[in-house]
Amino acid sequence: MLHLVLFLVFGAICVAGAVNLLAQNHPISSALSLVVVMASLAVEYLLLGAEFVAAVQVIVYAGAVMVLFVFVIMLLNAGAEERTQGSRVALVLGIPGVLAGGLLVAWVLVQRTNTPEVPLGALPGFPKTIGALLFHQFLLPFEVTSILVLIAIMGAVVLASRPEPKMKVPEKES
Amino acid sequence: MSNLLFFIVASIIKIVLVIFILLTAVAYTVWLERKVVGHMQNRWGPSRVGPFGLLQPAADGIKFLMKEDLTPPHVYRPLFIAAPMIAVICALTSISVIPFGNAITVFGHIVPMQITDLNIGLLLILGVTSVGVYGVALAGWSSNSKYSLLGGLRASAQMVSYEICLGLSLVGVLIVSGSFSLREIVQSQSGHFFGFIPKWNIFYGCQFIAFFIYLMAAYAETNRLPFDLPEAETELVAGYHDHRRLRGHRALSGRLERSDIWSAAFAGDSPDFLVRRKNLRFSFYLYLGARHTATFPL
Amino acid sequence: MVPISYYLILSGILFACGVIGFLIKRNIITIFMSIELMLNGVNLSFVAFAAQWHHLSGQVFVFFVMVVAAAEASVGLAIIIAVFRTRETLNIDQVNLLKL
The missing domain is CATH 1.20.5 (Single alpha-helices involved in coiled-coils or other helix-helix interfaces)
Known part of the structure; x- marks a missing residue:
């Protein structure tokens, strides 16, 4: 029960951060929402028992890689993104491609819903x-x-x- | 159920106590530093408020709280408010894994004298402090001023680069004690070499070199004196906390965590190490920390 | 008890967000961040599969992915800085020539 609640809460934070990354116009806001995604992913790793991976995730990803990103954004003084019409290739191929891929993944997951259930801290790393x-x-x-x-x-x-x-x-x- | 309830109540009490004691200790360490530096430079230091200026930290705290909450109009508001919060939260989170005594038994329940004992305690501290860099970087950026930005860039660059020295200097401790858990690290240092030298890691082999590296990296992380380039008061007007109301807030938060970790990692003792550690930390803080401030006329 | 498929669905959602960001964002740095998001989604599925098959190799692979991501980030950001220096823009639509 606790496992499910924690999973859902941090999963929701994770997805919210990912959607916020797409929604925000300013690169720094995107970078910070990506940090949120990484931190909550670390919690998901902890739930699966991978504690070392979780710690390294925070140290390396949130603490080093994203700091580098923020640093570069600050250094280049990147402003808000200008809207353009976007590339036509992305419209024609990309979005249908993403939809098809998503449908495929969803279908596979629905077919294989009998995946095993794991307890809290399934495989301690x-x-x-x-x-x-x-x-x-x-x-x-x-x-x-x-x-x-x-x-x-x-x-x-x-x-x-x-x-x-x-x-x-x-x-x-x- | 009663177990769970007891655990929650005990944890809350521990958290409140630890935060209270820690913040008071920090305030009085600052008082001590000002006092000692004052005497070294032939002045009195804080002496007006209370006996020996002992109420000075409280007066400072009240002053900070009563100041007008001023937000300059051109700043990027959400981050301007969030940045100091990130810094303080990260600094305070890292004390949650630091042990401060042996387990005691209350009403038949065992209460460890530590907020939480993690298997990856040391990694947690490293991770949380590396997230704390955002506080500095964003504080500089969100003020929307060239001086703040430069100060924030300098400070975060320095913190990121010295983080590596900091992490690597702890490897020796990990090898000696064979665990990331701070409780086990401290326990592995109980006892004595030859019956009289305390079995601290600092006396073990060449660990004192690692300790020295750690110390210097910690000074750099907290932007203390020989490494205070980011706060360069003459050219950057104190860098990233320019434009900032609670500048003392940030300045406090950085330096408190460091001294705690080094004492747990290098000089922890098992049963009654709370008192000893405090002494050591104070004396240490005094004789190196304060001396720096006094003797480097930078 | 949580089924492994939940974790896989979460990692799928993250990966899809990364792909969509890669396609619709116009700022080079944000596009780069979308790539990191995709890598993170993949990492979650690695850890989930490690828990499913009770084998730690999955968790070890996460470290390799992280190393690659860190290397990629350093080189990629250096390229971004170089591009910004010559073109003075971060908009991907205006970086449309192979020569400087």
């Missing part, structure tokens, strides 16, 4: 067990992600740094 799994079974992907992050850091630095004004080569006195 303690940091210890997750760490053991990460460093034994998933060692190679783990190391690969470290290289990925390194490349991403270098790419970000190269892309965001201002292109240097060309140095004038002092001509040799002859």
Whole structure:
């Protein structure tokens, strides 16, 4: 009972945040509603027992990635969005595509309503067990992600740094 | 049912007590700092209100409460109001996992002296403090002024970057105690090395280096003196709390959580550690925190 | 007791919101945030499936998704800054040339 109530409350907050992200015009409002979505998703993870995932979700997503977003919005001083008519491809292909995809997902879910019910904290993901799994079974992907992050850091630095004004080569006195 | 009721009542009492004690302690730590810095600089510090100026924090609090709630016309209103709330709520939430004593038995129920004991307590603190960055960033942005924006950007950049040092310096503690739960971390530090050195993590191996890193990162996080670039009073007129009514509000909230965590993580002792921790925290705050303010003429 | 399908429906709704935002928003940063929203929806389904099959791999995968999202965010925001520097706009409709 408690599980269902908590799920519904935080699920509602989650969906409200996601819809607010679409409804808001100003990027900062969108970013903050995305933070709300992420925080309530962390609660959903906790309900499923994934406590470490929940903590990392808050630290990494809400605390680092979204701060980066807010930071960039502040840095570029992005104002409210201007309305344009939008792209025609999105109208013609995108919205029917989303509707079709949504119908497909809904149909699959209705067909498979006999999914098992899980209690509160179904599968406890303690940091210890997750760490053991990460460093034994998933060692190679783990190391690969470290290289990925390194490349991403270098790419970000190269892309965001201002292109240097060309140095004038002092001509040799002859 | 009575169990549940008891739990709820006990939790509410604990929350009220902890918040009350904490806020009072913070107020008087500020008083102590002003007093000590004053004496170091050959002045008296607060001395007018009450004996030794002891009622000064209360007077300050009343002054803050009675001030006119002024909202400048050009600000982005919802965030201007929400930003200090975010900062304060995040700072206060993080004390909920900090233990302050052994469990006691009341009417046959065991009441742990901690608001809640989470398996991921330390991660919760890190997460909540990293969310607290929004308070600073949004406070700067929503004031809609160049100085505030620059101050907010500087402060949030500094907080985000020092958060990494902060998190990594705690790894040693985690390895030694093998748990994220603050209660277990504190319990793993009970006892003595060789019978007389308390078994605190700070004396364990090279942990004092981690402690030093943590300390410096904590100063940077709270924008204390050597790292007070964001609040640069001369060029940015105190940065993000420019345009802000309750500037003391924010300034208070940041620094209180840090000292609590370090003492739990590095210098906790098991049974009667409440008193000892307070002493340590005070003396520490005094001898390093206050000295900084007094001796760095920045 | 909550059926796993509830969690899946929630993750589906989040993903759909992300797709719709990707299609209808005109600000590059908001579009980017919609992508993050989609990734979050997928993460929820990973954790839900982990609970269904009682296997922690699902939860481990969430970390990989997070790493990719963080890397993507840093590079993407750097690209946004570079675009803003040259075009001085964040409106995706006005970023319509391949050259600077």
